[in-house]
Amino acid sequence: MKLNLLSLGQSAILKSISNPLFSTKLAELGLIEGTRFSLILKAPFNGPIAIHFGNTTLSIRSEEANYLLVDKVK
Amino acid sequence: MRIALFGNPNTGKSSLFNLLTGLKQKTANFPGVTVEKKEAKFERNGEMHSLFDVPGIYSVYPRSKEEEVVYDILKNPSDLNYPELGIVIIDAANLQRNLYLFTQLSDLQIPLVLVLNMQDIAAKKGIEIDLATFQKQIPNTPIVLMNARVGLGKNRLLEAIDLQIKEKKVNPMFLEGYQMLSLEDIAAQKKEAEDRYKKIDFWLEEVVTQKPLPQSKSKLDAMLTHPFFGYAIFSLILFVIFQCVFTLSAYPMEWIEIAIQKAANASRNALPPGVFTDLICSGVLPGLGGVFIFIPQIALLFFFIAILEETGYLTRVVFIMDRIVKPFGLNGRSIVPLLSSMACAIPGIMATRTIPSWKERTITLFVAPLMSCSARIPVFTLLISLVIPKERILGIFQLQGLVLFALYFLGMFSALAVAWVMKQLLKEKNQNFLLMELPDFKAPVWRNVGITVLDKIKLFTFEAGKIIVAISIVLWALSSHGPTTEKKQALSCLHKTSRYQKASMTEKQSMVESVKLEHSYIGIFGKTLVPVIKPLGYDWKIGIGLITSFAAREVFVGSMATIYAANETENNLSLRTKMKRDRHENGTLVYDLGTGISLMVFYVYALQCMSTLAVVKRETKSWKWPILQTLTYGGMAYLMAFLCQIVF
Numbered sequence: 192m193k194l195n196l197l198s199l200g201q202s203a204i205l206k207s208i209s210n211p212l213f214s215t216k217l218a219e220l221g222l223i224e225g226t227r228f229s230l231i232l233k234a235p236f237n238g239p240i241a242i243h244f245g246n247t248t249l250s251i252r253s254e255e256a257n258y259l260l261v262d263k264v265k
Numbered sequence: 266m267r268i269a270l271f272g273n274p275n276t277g278k279s280s281l282f283n284l285l286t287g288l289k290q291k292t293a294n295f296p297g298v299t300v301e302k303k304e305a306k307f308e309r310n311g312e313m314h315s316l317f318d319v320p321g322i323y324s325v326y327p328r329s330k331e332e333e334v335v336y337d338i339l340k341n342p343s344d345l346n347y348p349e350l351g352i353v354i355i356d357a358a359n360l361q362r363n364l365y366l367f368t369q370l371s372d373l374q375i376p377l378v379l380v381l382n383m384q385d386i387a388a389k390k391g392i393e394i395d396l397a398t399f400q401k402q403i404p405n406t407p408i409v410l411m412n413a414r415v416g417l418g419k420n421r422l423l424e425a426i427d428l429q430i431k432e433k434k435v436n437p438m439f440l441e442g443y444q445m446l447s448l449e450d451i452a453a454q455k456k457e458a459e460d461r462y463k464k465i466d467f468w469l470e471e472v473v474t475q476k477p478l479p480q481s482k483s484k485l486d487a488m489l490t491h492p493f494f495g496y497a498i499f500s501l502i503l504f505v506i507f508q509c510v511f512t513l514s515a516y517p518m519e520w521i522e523i524a525i526q527k528a529a530n531a532s533r534n535a536l537p538p539g540v541f542t543d544l545i546c547s548g549v550l551p552g553l554g555g556v557f558i559f560i561p562q563i564a565l566l567f568f569f570i571a572i573l574e575e576t577g578y579l580t581r582v583v584f585i586m587d588r589i590v591k592p593f594g595l596n597g598r599s600i601v602p603l604l605s606s607m608a609c610a611i612p613g614i615m616a617t618r619t620i621p622s623w624k625e626r627t628i629t630l631f632v633a634p635l636m637s638c639s640a641r642i643p644v645f646t647l648l649i650s651l652v653i654p655k656e657r658i659l660g661i662f663q664l665q666g667l668v669l670f671a672l673y674f675l676g677m678f679s680a681l682a683v684a685w686v687m688k689q690l691l692k693e694k695n696q697n698f699l700l701m702e703l704p705d706f707k708a709p710v711w712r713n714v715g716i717t718v719l720d721k722i723k724l725f726t727f728e729a730g731k732i733i734v735a736i737s738i739v740l741w742a743l744s745s746h747g748p749t750t751e752k753k754q755a756l757s758c759l760h761k762t763s764r765y766q767k768a769s770m771t772e773k774q775s776m777v778e779s780v781k782l783e784h785s786y787i788g789i790f791g792k793t794l795v796p797v798i799k800p801l802g803y804d805w806k807i808g809i810g811l812i813t814s815f816a817a818r819e820v821f822v823g824s825m826a827t828i829y830a831a832n833e834t835e836n837n838l839s840l841r842t843k844m845k846r847d848r849h850e851n852g853t854l855v856y857d858l859g860t861g862i863s864l865m866v867f868y869v870y871a872l873q874c875m876s877t878l879a880v881v882k883r884e885t886k887s888w889k890w891p892i893l894q895t896l897t898y899g900g901m902a903y904l905m906a907f908l909c910q911i912v913f
Contacts, residue, residue, distance in 0.1 A: 212696050215451045218458035219324040220700070221362040231483075232703075235492035238588030239597070241703055246359040246390065248703040250584050255698050 194230075194240070194251075194259035202229040203261035210258040221245055227264065266314045266430055269348035271370060273363050274321035275577070275704035276356040277382045280413040282318045283716050285422075292720060295346065300334045300618065302346075309427055317346070323362070325369050325445060326454050328700065329621035339373060340445050350429055352422075354380040354413070357387035357394060360473055364465050365458070372443040376433040377406045378425045382413050386705070391476035399472045405434035414710050439464055485706065489581045499582055503604070506569045510608070514561035521561075525554035543745060544738070551823055552737025556730040558819075559609065562639045563725050564718050566608040570601065571717040575709035580701060587699060593681045594688025596625040597699065603629065603680070606636035607673075610877045611728050612721050614884055624693040628684050630884060631894060634877050635680040637673045637869065640818040644868050645672055647822050651845055652861025668865075676869050683897070729817070729876035736816035736875070740787070740824065744809075747785035755780050782828060787813070801867070801903070802860035802910045804849060811867075818873045863909040870902035 197203055205226050208214035221244070222228070228244035241250045251259075272278035282290070286305035295302045303318040320331050327333040338346045351370055355363035371377060387394065400408050407425035411418035440460055446453045488494050529546045536542040573579045579601060587597030595603075598620045606613030613633045620626040637645075649665050656664045759765050759780055765773060782788050783805075791809035798808055806828050814821040822840075829843040847855040872878065878891040885891075 210696075211451050211455070213698055215326075215455040215458065216328060216698065216700060218455050218462075219326065219365065220702075221365065221462060223459055223462055232486055232490050232584070234490055234585050234588055235495065236588050239584055239699060241486075241584065245361055246392075247362055250580075250699065250701045250703055252587065252699045 192261060192263065194242075194256040194261050195253055197230045197261065197263065199230055199233055202227060202264040204228075204264060206260045206262055208258050209260070210255075213255060213258050220249065221247065222249070266312070266349045267346070268314055268316045268350045268352060268426070269346075270316060270318050270352045270354065271366060272319075272321060272354035273323050273356065273359075273366060275702060276321075276354050276363065277413040278318070278321055278354050279713055280710050281352075281354050281380065281382070281411070282316075283710075283712050284413055284416050284419060285316060287712075288716070288719070290716075292723075295334045295338075298334050300331050301615075309423065309430065312430075314430070316352075322366060324366060324454075324458075325373075326448065329619075329697075330623070330626075331618050336445075336448065339370075348375055350426070350433070351375045351377045352380060352426070353377055354382050354411075357381050357384040358390050358392055360392075360394070360469060361462070361465055364469075365461055368439040368461055368465065369443075371403070371406065371436045372438055372440055373445070374435045376429050376435055378422070378429050379403070379406050379408045380411050380413070380418075380422060381408055382411050384410060385412060393474045393476065395472050395474075402468055402472070403436050405436045414707075486581070486703070489578070490585050495581075495585045499585065502573070502578075506566070507607075509569070510562055510565045514565055517561040518558055521554065521557045525550055525557070544741065547745070548738040548741030549734065552734040555737060555817070555819055555823060556726060556733050558643075559639050559725065560722055563608045563612070564722055566605065567612070567718050567721040568714060570605065571714040572709045574601075574717075575707065575713055577704045577706050580703050583699075583701060584703065590681075593684040594625060594628045594691070595684055596620050596622060596629070597701075599625065599629040602633060603636050606633040606638060609638050609640070609725055609729070610634045610636070610874065611880050612724055614877065614880050615724070617884070622693065622697040623695060624688075624691050627691065627885070627890070628687045630881060631687060631890065632680040632684045634872050634874065634894065634898065635676045635683065635870070637676040638818075638874075640874065641672075641868055643819045643822045644814075645669055645865055647825070647841065647844075648856075648861050648865050650841055651856045652858050672865055672869055675866070679870065679901070728880060729874075732875045732879070733817045733820070736813070736820060737823065740813050740820065743787040743790070744782065744785050744824075744828070747781075747789065752781060752784040755784050800910070801863050801906045802857075803864065804855055806847075806855075807860075807864065811873075814873050816873075816875045818868060821868075821873075859910045859913040862913050863906040866909045867902045867906040870898050870905055872898040 194203070205222060205224050205228065207224060208217060217223075222242075226244050228242045230240060231243045231248065232241035232250075234240070234250075237253055239250045239252050240256055241248055243249075270278060270282055272281075282303060286303075286307070289307070290303050290305040293302050293304060294300060300320060304315060305317075306313055306315050308314070319335055322328075322332050322335055325336055325339055327336050338344045338348075341347065353367045353370060355367060367377070367379060381394070381396075384394070396408065396410070407428055409418060409422045409425045411422060440457065443457075446457065489498060529550045532550070533542060533546045536545065570579075573582070582600055583597035585597075586600050590597065590599060599617070602613045602616040602620075604613075605616050610633050613636070614630045617626050617630045617633070620629060646669075649668055653665050653668050658664055658667065756777065759777070783792075787809050788805065790812055791805040791807075794808035794812065795803075795805050798811065803811070806825070809828060810821045810824045813824040825844065826840050829840055829847075844856055845854075849855055872895050878895065881891045881894060882888055
């Protein structure tokens with residue numbers, strides 16, 4: 192599923208990223224396919240979202256979050 | 266030796282740099298680019314070394330224009346800035362991600378010192394680091410434990426630097442045969458990231474133990490990004506900041522005014538009368554006063570912005586504002602530059618460097634001058650006091666204050682409108698993303714706040730100050746000199762009129778002064794402008810004010826003072842009274858409501874600031890943008906002023 196469909200507080204594992212440049216920049220920050228993260232904040236009015244992995248909290252614009260395919264963790 | 270300080274953003278890098286260099290640091294630019302380079306010289310064991318701060322990066326491959334400078338330096342070992350020794354500061358609470366940059370730099374075979382910072386915070390998060398094992402894995406890089414915020418470990422770091430200056434040891438390669446990749450080779454960069462993280466994870470297994478802690482959700486973050494409370498808190502903070510900036514700065518501004526006045530009087534008394542004394546007292550000193558008067562506001566505004574930045578709150582502002590300003594072609598990161606521009610557009614425009622997108626950055630710096638800066642305040646206050654009555658509306662709102670607020674609002678609204686138009690016209694050059702870390706909240710480090718404030722004051726004083734002073738001197742020269750023959754003719758004409766002959770001694774004198782000023786170079790200049798500005802309701806005196814304030818808006822008030830001061834006999838009257846009484850030749854008041862409002866609106870739009878143009882040119886490396894700004898805002902100013910003259 193797309194990252195945008197995840198709801199607040201849920202955890203997921205990153206499956207793939209459809210934009211190569213974005214994928215590279217995220218990888219450099221340590222967010223690689225297979226990394227587990229949780230969605231911790233959503234800005235109002237469909238604004239950016241913030242995810243937490245390792246000890247990093249990262250904000251991503253919601254349209255860019257569409258590039259991320261994830262598997263929900265129960 | 267040339268030493269560079271590297272680190273991820275939010276690792277305490279600037280705290281460390283400030284701790285090591287204090288007030289000795291100087292700000293320059295990396296050659297050929299407009300990226301700030303903070304640098305300081307220091308002495309160890311009789312040798313001089315230079316330490317410079319590298320922009321905060323996560324990887325040697327850039328995410329923005331600003332980061333590209335680091336890539337360019339590291340790509341080329343013969344570069345003048347290529348570091349002979351690197352200090353890498355890493356956040357103990359986030360070893361994995363921080364070590365990514367470290368291993369890249371290590372693989373470039375640069376001798377390094379590693380600063381392990383914020384171990385106290387890591388410990389609170391249940392992270393334990395086995396230092397002995399860690400050190401064994403990078404045997405040739407001394408690891409120094411530090412707390413840069415409170416200043417612990419400075420001597421240990423200096424000793425480690427001494428050691429590496431002598432030994433210049435490098436680690437074995439992490440990635441065998443690593444060489445910096447080309448910027449275009451994105452696939453290979455990704456492969457590098459995967460390989461490196463695999464190695465780092467493997468490596469950290471023996472070094473780091475994470476004790477399981479209950480997942481603490483930040484209630485503060487939920488509040489600060491709440492659809493209602495988030496914006497309410499941000500508005501409240503802004504309101505308090507601007508209240509403080511304007512009320513607190515009033516006192517030092519008054520002291521500065523008095524001090525300059527005293528200095529001018531004292532030097533007039535001490536120096537022999539003549540051109541040189543006039544130059545000092547009427548040209549140079551008022552010019553300097555025009556610079557110093559803004560320092561309190563700029564200092565206060567950046568004091569507050571620095572605190573917001575230090576605590577990590579600004580990243581939350583970017584987070585909640587990005588969606589709001591995006592339809593206007595702006596970025597969440599445009600908020601700080603635009604707010605700074607309300608003190609002065611110069612630091613504001615320089616702050617746009619943090620915006621990674623070319624298009625969003627260009628739009629931000631293009632509209633920044635429309636945010637009402639402090640240089641407009643003296644112009645607005647003078648004009649408001651002239652044409653807006655001191656009344657209350659609904660018993661609570663002061664009309665004069667409301668008008669000032671409306672002018673600020675008009676500027677902001679126009680900035681958004683222009684931004685929206687530009688969004689439709691400009692094409693983005695590169696792909697880019699809003700990828701921003703939200704750091705943990707921290708108490709501000711006051712040393713950092715102080716140094717930021719000093720840095721901004723310096724920036725303003727030297728970037729804008731020199732132009733303001735220079736223009737003030739030119740202005741003085743032009744207003745006190747003129748073609749002599751015309752002046753003589755005009756005076757003899759005046760002597761023949763019956764109005765002059767009937768007048769008293771003092772009235773005669775004032776008429777002569779007025780004629781003299783009218784026939785100075787500047788008077789002639791202002792008069793040639795009359796046909797153009799007459800539709801706006803302006804006379805030649807306002808024309809002079811407009812021309813002289815093309816360099817800097819607040820010069821308008823100074824020019825008016827100069828022009829009206831020529832009436833020596835009325836010297837005891839305030840400038841406000843003189844202007845209020847001034848009439849056109851047909852007997853109507855010069856400053857009626859229409860002219861006053863039209864003039865204020867003119868100043869909302871017109872790009873009357875040489876320093877801004879100079880900074881935009883420097884930041885965009887082209888004259889195209891400053892010229893476009895001048896034309897666009899000049900046209901808007903004229904049009905809107907004309908409309909106001911018709912309406913009011």
